Amino acid sequence: MESRDLFAAACLVFVIAVVMLKLGYGPASRRRRKPLAPDIRNGRVIVTGLSAVQVKASLAEFAKLYDLDAATFTVKAAGDALQVTWTRSISSHIALYLVNYLAYPADDTSGDRRAEAVGVIAVPQGIAPEGLAPGTLTQIFVPVGDTEHDLVHALAADGRAFRISFTRMAWEPIGSPKAPALAGKVAFALEG
Numbered sequence: 001m002e003s004r005d006l007f008a009a010a011c012l013v014f015v016i017a018v019v020m021l022k023l024g025y026g027p028a029s030r031r032r033r034k035p036l037a038p039d040i041r042n043g044r045v046i047v048t049g050l051s052a053v054q055v056k057a058s059l060a061e062f063a064k065l066y067d068l069d070a071a072t073f074t075v076k077a078a079g080d081a082l083q084v085t086w087t088r089s090i091s092s093h094i095a096l097y098l099v100n101y102l103a104y105p106a107d108d109t110s111g112d113r114r115a116e117a118v119g120v121i122a123v124p125q126g127i128a129p130e131g132l133a134p135g136t137l138t139q140i141f142v143p144v145g146d147t148e149h150d151l152v153h154a155l156a157a158d159g160r161a162f163r164i165s166f167t168r169m170a171w172e173p174i175g176s177p178k179a180p181a182l183a184g185k186v187a188f189a190l191e192g
Helices: 002-023 052-065 090-104 181-185
Strands: 043-048 072-077 083-087 117-122 139-140 150-155 161-165 169-175
Touching: 002 161, 043 090, 043 181, 052 072, 052 083, 052 090, 090 117, 090 150, 117 181, 139 181
Parallel strands: none
Antiparallel strands: 043 083, 043 117, 072 083, 117 139, 139 150, 150 161, 161 169
16 A cells, blocks of 8 residues: 555656646746847958958858858958958847857957957847837947857947846847947948
């Protein structure tokens, strides 16, 4: 009789655990739901402080890390900087991660020169924060003095700024972004 009670108790605990997991992590749960990440067809990232070889190597590593085709990104000279564009649509999250990845290259052998990366994207429908119209061009960059390494700031042409943490992917308004010097040289345009 004791083993029957023990079995019944174990079954009850199992059923309760399954129900709790379903409620906490199932389709109706907000806890594990992936944030919406609409695709971005056009965009660019301007990079300084790295050679073309370093940028191409970083892009190859990035593509492999995120299961992207190696030909997803192109690099061309843009004055004293390099311009990275994509040849096919990428998710908005990948675009943000790309800027961060290029600002923190894995093989940073540039000595005293610090890599800077500033992306320009049109904010897609579905992730545009309140008050910012979808399609608004924004600059994306790692803030100066960043110690967290898992976020970027976004700056709209009208001066509104946002903090985007990779843990939440929410565009949180901030007073002023800590923009790198390169941001002042990058136009709010998808070409050139």
